[in-house]
Amino acid sequence: MRPRIPALAGIASLPPVALAGGALAVGVGGLYLTGLLLTGGEIEAGTTVRGVDIGGLSREEATAKLERHLAAAGSREMAVRVGERRGAVDPREAGYAFDVEGTVDRATSTGADPIGVIGGLFRSGGDIEPVVRVDEDKARAALEKLAGTLDTKAREGAVSFSDGRVAQVAPRTGHAMDVDASVDALRGPFLRGAADSVTELPARESAPKVTADEVRRAVRAFADPAMSAPVTLTAGGKRFTLSPAVLGEHLTMRPDKAGRLAPELDSEGLRAEPAVSDALKDLPRTPRNARLTAQGDRAVVAADARTGVEVTDKALGKAVLPLLTKSGTARTGEVDTRQIQPEVTRANAARLGLTEKMSSFTVNFEPAAYRTTNVGRAVDLIDGSVVMPGETWSFNRTVGERTEANGFVDGIMIYDDQYKKAPGGGVSAVATTVFNAMFFAGVEPVEYGAHSFYIERYPEGREATVAWGSLDLRFANDSGKALYIEAESTDTSVTVTFLGTKKYDEVTSVKGPRTGVRQPSRKVSTAEECVPQTPLEGFDVTVERVFRDGGREVGREPFRTRYTPRDEVVCESGS
Missing domain, CATH: 3.10.20 (Ubiquitin-like (UB roll))
Structure with missing residues (x-):
């Protein structure tokens, strides 16, 4: 006798199709319950991440296990290359890391989803690719720093010469890292973690113009x-x-x-x-x-x-x-x-108007070794000067600075109304001689200045001094023809002659009386380089240049000079 199976309420009233569906629901439900029991956790059996088995683990267990293994894998340097240069990227400094939580999310089953649970009964999880997280700002900063060492400029092919031999320089293509593209290009190598591979980073090439x-x-x-x-x-x-x-x-x-x-x-x-x-x-x-x-x-x-x-x-x-x-x-x-070509030749001298003596003047002085040297040097530099019509002649430009390198030595000259030793002392004798040659040649003075106090060997009011950088002796050749300066000297004299074409038949000098006479004072000096000085009164004087032509006077030109008193200087020992 068969056992009696109690009837379920409502079963008899169900149609066949409903009965079949009910049976199916019971079967699926059983599989779902069985899947939940057999998985023992949230991650499918056989699931691995880069060889690390996390199958059957809970989220917490899988997270802890992956953090241990992926931390080590994510710290390995990545070898890179830009062109021919190699370098390395530290993933931690560059902001590359494994997202363990995201990786576990990817590996977990679909939770209570019946289809996922039931499917887990018939398959293993397989290998899951870890999720990579990139801090792009850090990556860009690290790569920009690396580019400073890996980028190369294009090297042009070249040819050079050394010690009579030829040297060649081979051209080289330049490479500049594309930082933005390189950020993405390193995701794959970081994910793969191949320690022995070198990643060629994207770069812009610049080819040399000079080829091999x-x-x-x-x-x-x-x-x-x-x-x-x-x-x-x-x-x-x-x-x-x-x-x-x-x-x-x-x-x-x-x-x-x-x-x-x-x-x-x-x-x-x-x-x-x-x-x-x-x-x-x-x-x-x-x-x-x-x-x-x-x-x-x-x-x-x-x-x-x-x-x-x-x-x-x-x-x-x-x-x-x-x-x-x-x-x-x-x-x-x-x-x-x-x-x-020279300005003056035998053939053109007459044509330039260099046909007669316009003036000549001589200054005599006491012999002294420094005067002989300095006067002679200045004369050598002046002799043969040619001044064309309309040109201006300059003493300082012609003679140059009075230095040892220019052939001058120390001598006595007036400085701050007192005799002192200085380079070029005695050259004022040449300046005075040129001034008088200019005066009697009748050409136009442009710049000149007398000594601060009167020196007896020079004509009153008709003398000149010069100082480099502050006072020059200049005249303009307004004679209408070329002018040639002949200069010569001895140990006791200097003579300057102007040759050209006379502008006037005769030029003479008329000196007026001394006026405004001023008395000198007496000074005592203990300076080591003191130069004794005799006293002489100061005064004002006017000299007129008188021009005559055709036997009659055609003009006068005044030259006014004020001399300060020449104080007496007595040198005494300072001890």
Whole structure:
């Protein structure tokens, strides 16, 4: 007898389809309950993350386990490369990290979802890719810092010369890291964690303009021939040879806009080389005017002029460069020289109006070694000066600063109304002589100044002194013709003569009386370089320059001078 199965309320009234569905629901429910019991947690069995098994663990257990393993994996440096340079990125400094919570979220089952639970009965979890979190600001900052060491500029191909030999520089492509793109490019390498791989970061390339082919062409076409042998040049009759070593010191090859290398020669530097300068030093670089002298009332040529010969840097370079690609005897050439003509020659002296003596004046002085040196040096610098019509002549510009380097020595001169030792002492004798030659030649004074107190050997009111940087002696040649200055000296005198064409028949001087006489005082000095000084009164005086032409007076010009008293200076020992 079969056991009796109690009837379930409502079963008999259900149609067959409903009964079938009910059976199915009971079966699914059973599987769901079975899945919940068998999983034993929230993560499917067999689930791994980078080889770490977290299957069957709860979220908390999986999180703790992954934090231990992923922390170590996330601290390994990533090897990177930009172009040919290598470096490393510390993930922690660059803001790359594994998101453990996010990874566990990805690995967990769908919780109470029946389909996910039931599906877990028939499969294992498999390997789950960890979630990567990137702090982009930190990553960008770290990569920008790294770019400073890995970026490379493009290196142009080049050709250089050293000690007569040719050197080549190979071109190189430049690389500049694309920081923004590199932030994303490092996600994959960080995720994979391959310690032995190198990641090439995205970079912008910059190609050199001068290619390897261009370097080879430049060497073949110019550099090798240039260093193959010396070149020999002739300039102004002087012959000299330049070795490859000397040439190479001043040769370069520079790229044009198209990246083609072209030779450049430092002609100025080459001109200064002893091989060149020594050979050309005897060439008369500056012209020399014909020397004139007074013969009675006429100006005559005492010595012929000399043409100057100039070898310019440009001419030297123009001669050298074409020879560098030649061979044998063809490496010989001529340097063009420039002829510099003198202003005054035997042929043009008369045409310039240098035909007669306009004036001449002599100043005598007591002999002293410093006067002989300083007066003689100033005379040498002044003698032969040519002043064209309308030009202004300057004592300071012609003579230069009175220094030891310029040939002058210390001597006695007036400074602050007192005699003192200073460079160029005695030159005022030359200035006074030039002033009087100018005075009697009738040309126009532009700048002049008398001594502060009167010196007995000079004409009252008709004398001049000079001081570098503060007082000059200048005159303008308003005679209408050229003017030539002849200067000469002895141990006790200096004479200056103006040659040209007289503007007036005669120029004379009329001196007025002394006025406003002022008495000197007495001073005692214990200074180590004290110079004794005799007393002399100070006074005012006016001298008139009188012009005569055609036998009659045609004008007067006053020259007014105020002299301060020359105090007596007594030198005493300070001990």
